[in-house]
Amino acid sequence: MNTNVKNEVIDLLKKYAINKKIFDHLPENPNIVNDLKINSARLVDIVIDVEEKFNIEIENEELKKLIYLNDIITLIEHKVKH
Amino acid sequence: MNNRRVVVTGMGVLSPIGADLNTFYDSLIWGRCGIKKIEDLVELQFGCQVGGRVELEKSPCYPYLETFLLSEASNVVKYAVVAGLEAWNNAQLPICETLDNEPDYDTGIITGSAIGTIDMYENKILPSIQNKTIRRLRSTTIEHSMLSAASANLANILGLANYIGFNSSACSTGAESIILGFEHIRQGLATRMLVGGVDIYTAAGWAGFDAMRVTTRMYNNQPLQASRPMSASASGFVPAEGCGMLVLEEYETAIRRGAPIYAEIVGGSLNSGGQRKGGTMTAPSAEGVIRCINAAIQESYVDVNEIDLIAGHLSSTMADVLEVQNWSTALHRKGKDFPYINSLKSLTGHCIGATGAIETIAAVLQLKEQFIHASIHCEDLHPDIEKIIADEKIPHQTKKNIPLHYIAKSSFGFGDTNAVLILKNIDYEYQREK
Numbered sequence: 001m002n003t004n005v006k007n008e009v010i011d012l013l014k015k016y017a018i019n020k021k022i023f024d025h026l027p028e029n030p031n032i033v034n035d036l037k038i039n040s041a042r043l044v045d046i047v048i049d050v051e052e053k054f055n056i057e058i059e060n061e062e063l064k065k066l067i068y069l070n071d072i073i074t075l076i077e078h079k080v081k082h
Numbered sequence: 083m084n085n086r087r088v089v090v091t092g093m094g095v096l097s098p099i100g101a102d103l104n105t106f107y108d109s110l111i112w113g114r115c116g117i118k119k120i121e122d123l124v125e126l127q128f129g130c131q132v133g134g135r136v137e138l139e140k141s142p143c144y145p146y147l148e149t150f151l152l153s154e155a156s157n158v159v160k161y162a163v164v165a166g167l168e169a170w171n172n173a174q175l176p177i178c179e180t181l182d183n184e185p186d187y188d189t190g191i192i193t194g195s196a197i198g199t200i201d202m203y204e205n206k207i208l209p210s211i212q213n214k215t216i217r218r219l220r221s222t223t224i225e226h227s228m229l230s231a232a233s234a235n236l237a238n239i240l241g242l243a244n245y246i247g248f249n250s251s252a253c254s255t256g257a258e259s260i261i262l263g264f265e266h267i268r269q270g271l272a273t274r275m276l277v278g279g280v281d282i283y284t285a286a287g288w289a290g291f292d293a294m295r296v297t298t299r300m301y302n303n304q305p306l307q308a309s310r311p312m313s314a315s316a317s318g319f320v321p322a323e324g325c326g327m328l329v330l331e332e333y334e335t336a337i338r339r340g341a342p343i344y345a346e347i348v349g350g351s352l353n354s355g356g357q358r359k360g361g362t363m364t365a366p367s368a369e370g371v372i373r374c375i376n377a378a379i380q381e382s383y384v385d386v387n388e389i390d391l392i393a394g395h396l397s398s399t400m401a402d403v404l405e406v407q408n409w410s411t412a413l414h415r416k417g418k419d420f421p422y423i424n425s426l427k428s429l430t431g432h433c434i435g436a437t438g439a440i441e442t443i444a445a446v447l448q449l450k451e452q453f454i455h456a457s458i459h460c461e462d463l464h465p466d467i468e469k470i471i472a473d474e475k476i477p478h479q480t481k482k483n484i485p486l487h488y489i490a491k492s493s494f495g496f497g498d499t500n501a502v503l504i505l506k507n508i509d510y511e512y513q514r515e516k
Contacts, residue, residue, distance in 0.1 A: 015151075016151065018149070018150060018151060018179075018180070018181055019179075019180040019181065019182070021180070037181075041221040041222075041225075042221055042222075043221075044220070044221040045220050045221050045222070048218055048220070
């Protein structure tokens with residue numbers, strides 16, 4: 001897994017968390033809603049940010065599968081390769 | 083009906099004469115006018131090119147907008163959040179920045195607006211529809227633009243879990259939200275209510291008033307002279323933006339927690355003249371106004387002669403004469419026997435749906451600090467007003483050290499809506515007992 005991609009995604013996610021202290025001690029693969037306390041509605045914005053940042057397109061179906069940090073990273077790596 | 087006592091324990095304000103309570107208070111003392119020429123309105127060829135704007139960045143609570151991820155929200159939300167949090171701080175209540183405090187089932191919120199969140203439509207929603215880029219609208223679009231957005235976001239920040247609502251009744255909106263909160267506590271349904279009104283500057287929001295020619299067009303090059311309530315040369319109101327928020331609290335609860343107590347609200351009345359008998363969509367019926375004043379007085383158990391000051395609606399239009407006449411009729415007082423009367427709009431302009439809340443905050447400060455702020459630009463008092471009341475009852479300059487026991491605050495709005503509040507100096511009953 002690309003550490004740069006991971007850090008960039010974490011930075012994107014951070015924008016949507018009110019309690020930024022959570023990011024000081026992140027679990028290995030945090031659940032976006034439960035662990036990061038990000039409102040589930042914000043996934044739409046996270047997808048827009050990811051699309052713009054990595055110049056990819058994410059389908060609505062794919063959005064529903066984004067539950068953990070690694071889901072986003074895996075999707076980005078898959079899309080960037082293809 | 084549970085008649086619990088209701089007091090004001092906190093206030094926050096964002097106004098053309100101050101972006102915080104202290105600056106606002108200083109402006110009241112000094113009679114400082116905050117009306118300016120607005121270059122956008124010149125460019126857009128508005129008839130009225132002056133107005134009252136706020137300086138949001140100067141609010142002590144401005145940094146909270148970033149903390150709580152509200153930088154992209156409607157200004158309605160931003161103004162209400164900074165003024166609401168200032169009021170909350172002012173009431174010595176805690177703000178939990180990590181949002182993991184317990185829900186507060188005893189505290190509710192009512193914020194009102196006459197015009198609403200139309201900046202979101204102007205700047206974000208309509209362009210995205212026109213450009214067919216709806217997919218890129220942010221998920222926060224609704225929560226930053228729904229009519230209850232200000233209440234919902236403040237409730238989110240503070241964990242408020244009692245009644246969370248929105249109200250609107252044109253220019254009586256701000257006073258209405260206070261009365262609704264007051265009644266909610268009085269009925270025993272909540273122990274604390276965060277209440278207030280907000281309206282923001284947008285060209286779209288002000289254009290309709292301009293088209294109606296109800297705003298002044300005579301003072302585009304003399305903005306400081308433009309708002310002239312009770313003056314013979316008043317020629318229409320001066321539009322303004324702002325927000326006033328108050329923490330209302332059940333008296334015993336406030337005493338128990340050692341809260342600052344600014345004033346007691348002893349009565350509030352909301353009604354309409356039914357848009358009949360001289361009342362129309364845009365003009366108040368005298369009968370309706372007088373009934374509203376009488377109802378508020380009756381609820382307060384105050385003698386009409388105990389009202390020391392009327393903090394009028396007085397918006398610098400032809401309706402000022404009718405308002406003074408209505409007060410005179412309702413209170414059976416005239417000439418030198420009339421209470422003092424002033425208009426905050428002479429300093430701020432007309433903050434539309436926020437005006438009743440901002441003016442109530444001014445009234446509470448006057449009651450607490452025992453002064454009467456200047457009602458400027460009516461040295462040429464309207465001759466019909468001069469026939470009703472003595473000129474000395476209008477403070478052309480600030481009057482300090484004036485004993486004030488009760489203040490009556492009125493707001494009137496399109497739709498023939500009326501709101502009257504009676505505020506009491508909390509120390510008065512002890513003075514009376516002595």
